[in-house]
Amino acid sequence: MPSTQNGHQWKTLDKDLNRISQIEYATHMASKPLVGIGISLAFIVIAGLSAAVLFGQESASLVVIAAAVFGAYMALNIGANDVANNMGPAVGANALTMGGAIAIAAICESAGALLAGGDVVSTISKGIIDPASVADTRIFIWAMMAALISSALWVNLATVLGAPVSTTHSVVGGVMGAGIAAAGLSAVNWASMGQIAASWVISPVLGGAIAAIFLAIIKAKIIYQDDKIAAARVWVPVLIAVMVGVFAAYLSLKGLNKIVKISIGVALLIGAGTGILSYVIARPMVHRQSEGLENRNRSLKVLFSIPLVFSAALLSFAHGANDVANAVGPLAAIVHAEQFGEFAGKVQIPHWVMIIGAFGISFGLFLFGPKLIRMVGSQITKLNPMRAYCVALSAAITVIIASWLGLPVSSTHIAVGGVFGVGFFREWHAEKRARDSSKARPDAKRIASEERRRRKLVRRSHFMTIVAAWIITVPAAAAMSALIFLGLRAAFL
Template structure:
């Protein structure tokens, strides 16, 4: 008699194997969302471990080690939220894939932080509070720790709900709240806070107006011309030259301060020279690239793709050079106060602190950045290379104008404001063309208000979410920081 399995035994075996396969699939499905937080936690743990090995024999080592961990956590959140503003338009316009955008942003953010990051930073976040108002070093350290924790928590919450917020403003709010809790309202520099509050309005409005004006220029001079290719050969090199001039001046002001101090007039002169050189070089390249292209809008996207990618990389470099130092400022202040036993409005940022910022931003961007990149790039309004180019150009020009006027601005607010400006300009332009076309043909059936709202080119839900997040960033971070300071000061003596 044969010992081979019977048919029903094969069926039982198949069912058991199928159950195991389903269990493996379910396990992979459940564990996949935990991968990114797990890697982030490992990065924070590694930072804490290295800080513990480096500072094990120093005084206040526990404070510095804890601050290093929270600094790594803050850097992860900067990468997850702030960097999306630089890469979102390029990804939304399909000039870059998500993977390429993440690689470029990680490289240029890190390069900006490590090569051109400011070696001296106002760790009291541009004079928000007066260090002399603190009674002792311990109080100052806990205030900076509270500011670091609260700003990181707030940016994390904003990323979770899909709202791009300013990390610099989060740090400002955190420092202000901890300063009030530690030394009273008199410790806060209220005129400076007023200027920062004004930037909430000035940054996005100025960025939006410049982006809309740029798009209007492109539509008038290139898109609506009979011979689009000939118009592009004439004006695209000019626009590339303007972009090069703006970014050269921008990087001179924001990215080279570690090497040499440059005033606004010198930066503008550098921008003009570089812009002229780039125009001379790009004109024959654009002419060669445009040969054989069809006379339609799709062909124009090809000519704007490369400048858009370059502008996104330059925005990332400048962001790494400028904003990262501000974000890790409280960590630098804690390290300085712990090592020297005093506190100062300005301290040198140690190299290892900048490395934490640079690596944390890269990890945060890779692990959590795609959500905000998609939101900025495609969910607010539809972008193509021309519109995204206008957003990038407006970011650089707005910083130059704001620096000339002496106004504190947020790169986040400028970039997102540029996206809104492009979207609202398209709405206005589309409505105007529809009105003109209706005057030349018989009246059509009236569109219901609900349908008109559905046809809007800017998603109002994202608009309201982002504006609300901007408005409450400073007070929310301040309230959280004050509460955290009180807890730290009470529990740790």
């Protein structure tokens, strides 16, 4: 009898301990989001303190400190939202784990921002508002401040809602809205805005087209060949060489050009030489990796995993070079205006400003990025390593061209456009094969139109939602920025 009582007591104790463990688990899950918020606040405070130390001897340093705080806040939001579009395809194709993608993106984003991020910043800071239309430097400073605050708030809201909006749209819309509120429609450089708006339309179309072209090449040259492995041994090294060559040419133009003056022709020669060298190295590696693989599509995924990782790293580098302007462009303009009392002429980007942007993007990705990474990687269309490689490489090439030209294009539009391009090409290709099959076999059973719509490979609901979010971003950010500027002017001017 005592043993029975002891057994009952132990069972009761086990149940109680299990309840306590469930409470601890629930508490841990509830407090987990607070950890990210706490780290983010710590980074924002450090950014403000850094600005105080490095800019504290100047007059009106409180303005710069506040700008550094909001610049850090914006950089965190860029990492949480925009970088998901770069790493989503690799994670969705299971070529990278979430932790591996975050580590690679953090390193490459920081390198791109610090090595090659300066050229685009000047477009954001002084290419949208016409200096001749805003005579008062203080008004210009508050306009930049309003642009920072409004764009950061909008991107933060979109991230919470799970919408991959363009941070470039947000910042440019914020700068435009503040400029209109400050000095009317004439304050905006509409010629520059027209060029930027054209790039917004061109970039997703170009990204999708390049991704579809690469996928068509892979299908024709590898997937639909009788001996898939032998075809992959020929073409996978070529694709790797293309990727490495583009990266080398871009890095020589954007990174080495700050040390040694390099022309476009020399950069292309460097890219060609590096591409050839990478082909020589990749060919035996792919041959060894393909030994023993079965002649089927599943085996090809193994061969494309490494190229996909490299292409994702390239895209992150290009994103860091291009989109760091969104975080630090207005901040750099404020620092320059405070130092020199004017905002005309070329803005020199302080190193500490670039560091805030680079580290903020990395922290935002690490703390808040996984949600949108999963959405982009798996909820728009089904991706495998071949398709994801096409998306990443096409997006990288498009972003590199845009950054080289100094256009603040949206990496969100480019990357998501690449995903849609792959998906729509698959739909077109499937329809084409179905038509060809029906012509070859007229007596075959035809699929009803309703069933064909159900089998669409791109989720139309996500397509419409994303496009709607893209359309509303600029006017929403502009309206918020105008209201914030009016509030700042009423309070401090």
